[in-house]
Amino acid sequence: MNKAIHLWIVTDAKPGHVNQSLGLVEALHRRLPELSWQEIPVMSVWQTIRFALKQKQQKILRPNLIIGTGHRTHLTLLLLSKIMKVASLVLMKPSLPVSWFDLAIIPEHDSPSDRSNVIASKGALNRVQAGVKVENTGLFLIGGPSKHFGWDSQTLSATIKSIVQKSPLNWVLTTSRRTPEDTLKELESIENIEVVPCSKTDANWLPTMLAKTKVCWVTEDSVSMIYEALTAGCKVGLIKTPHIKESRLTAGIKALEQSGYLVTSPEEKTKKVTLAEADRCAALVQQRFLT
Numbered sequence: 001m002n003k004a005i006h007l008w009i010v011t012d013a014k015p016g017h018v019n020q021s022l023g024l025v026e027a028l029h030r031r032l033p034e035l036s037w038q039e040i041p042v043m044s045v046w047q048t049i050r051f052a053l054k055q056k057q058q059k060i061l062r063p064n065l066i067i068g069t070g071h072r073t074h075l076t077l078l079l080l081s082k083i084m085k086v087a088s089l090v091l092m093k094p095s096l097p098v099s100w101f102d103l104a105i106i107p108e109h110d111s112p113s114d115r116s117n118v119i120a121s122k123g124a125l126n127r128v129q130a131g132v133k134v135e136n137t138g139l140f141l142i143g144g145p146s147k148h149f150g151w152d153s154q155t156l157s158a159t160i161k162s163i164v165q166k167s168p169l170n171w172v173l174t175t176s177r178r179t180p181e182d183t184l185k186e187l188e189s190i191e192n193i194e195v196v197p198c199s200k201t202d203a204n205w206l207p208t209m210l211a212k213t214k215v216c217w218v219t220e221d222s223v224s225m226i227y228e229a230l231t232a233g234c235k236v237g238l239i240k241t242p243h244i245k246e247s248r249l250t251a252g253i254k255a256l257e258q259s260g261y262l263v264t265s266p267e268e269k270t271k272k273v274t275l276a277e278a279d280r281c282a283a284l285v286q287q288r289f290l291t
Contacts (some may be wrong), residue, residue: 004035004036004063005032005036005290006036006038006062007028007035007038007039007065007067008039008040008080008132009025009035009066009067009290010040010067010068010073010076010077010080011040011068011069011073012040013040016224017070017073018069019126019224020124020125021067021068021069021124022127023125023126023127023278024067024091024105024285025037025279026278027278027281027282028126028285030279030282031282031286032286039188040076040080042072042073042076043076044276045075045275048075048080048083049083051080052079052214053083053084055084056083062083064086064289064290065087065089065289066081066084067090067091067284067290068088068089069090069092070092070097071094072094072200073090074090074094074095074141079153083244087288088101088103089101089102089103089104089105089285090103090104091125092104092105092106092107092110092124092191093100093106093111095128096165096265097117098115098117099112099115101117102117102282102289103117103118103119103285103288103289105119105121106118106120106121106124107120107121107123107124107252108123108157108255109123109249109251109255110248111248111280116254118285120277121277121280121281122269123224123227123230123275124282126227127207127213127232127278128206128207128210128211128232129231129232130230130231130233130274131232132190132212133214134212134214135214136172136214137172137212137214137215138167138169138214139171139174139210139213139216139224139234139240140160140216140217140218141219142156142172142174142176142179142187142230143175143176143179143185143218143221143225143230143241144175144178144180144183144205144221145178145180146178147241147244148247148249148250149178149220149239149241149243149244150244151221152182152242153183153184155238156183156187156219156241157186157190159239159240160187161190163217163228163266164190164191164192164193166266171192171194171242172196172209173194173195174196174201174205174206174209176186176222177198179197179198183228184197191202206225206228207228208228210228211230212231213234215237216235216237217236217239218236218237218239220238223252226238226256227254227275227277230256230273230274230275231277233274236261236262236263237262237263237264237266238253238262238264238267239265246269261273263290
């Protein structure tokens with residue numbers, strides 16, 4: 001009988017951070033079916049100490065590894081790790097010294113240091129998996145203005161119309177929480193696209209769509225969705241958006257484009273690639289901590 005393996009996920013409840021943690025944990029579960037996990041909210045120092053001591057006193061399932069994503073999770077993660085005498089794993093470039101954590105999985109675009117307790121990943125980990133592609137399917141993923149990227153609704157609309165004209169697929173379009181309302185109205189007026197605003201989707205909608213979609217165009221600001229589309233095995237097109245400033249994010253996207261992972265016109269070819277970073281990292285985490 002396999003030994004039970006239990007993980008704690010320290011969470012700040014931000015969907016993007018939860019998505020990264022679950023991406024790794026679900027990949028571990030695919031390798032280790034006996035694995036279970038629970039989410040632990042970010043707590044104050046005293047709350048964390050009381051919680052950990054109570055867990056130690058009670059005869060309950062203790063964790064084999066504690067994982068956290070997001071700066072607010074760092075202190076709770078480290079305290080639980082020390083008190084429970086369990087390894088700590090952070091999924092990001094931490095704001096505290098990386099040497100304080102047993103392992104850090106850091107995206108390449110964040111320039112991770114070359115250390116024995118650091119794994120560099122292509123983008124942030126996610127929950128997406130490749131599936132069987134359906135012919136003539138296309139998907140637009142639309143973001144919005146951010147501190148790194150500006151926004152031009154008219155240029156965006158013209159770009160999407162051009163792509164649809166050149167590639168007559170069964171197109172679906174969805175937005176993000178950052179998409180301006182006037183952009184949504186503009187997009188809803190484009191012919192031959194089914195528009196599904198993000199407000200009409202749930203957590204499983206996008207992974208399900210990406211798994212079966214062959215072609216996916218993503219606005220440049222939506223870095224996480226670019227990596228999710230690559231993970232799903234889609235042919236991924238990049239819709240350029242204005243740069244407010246050059247940053248690690250813009251540099252990372254440029255590197256993907258130069259490496260042939262992304263196209264900027266429907267006629268271009270991409271490398272036949274499916275990223276499986278969550279599975280690759282899960283294998284390394286299992287080897288280090290769960291054998």
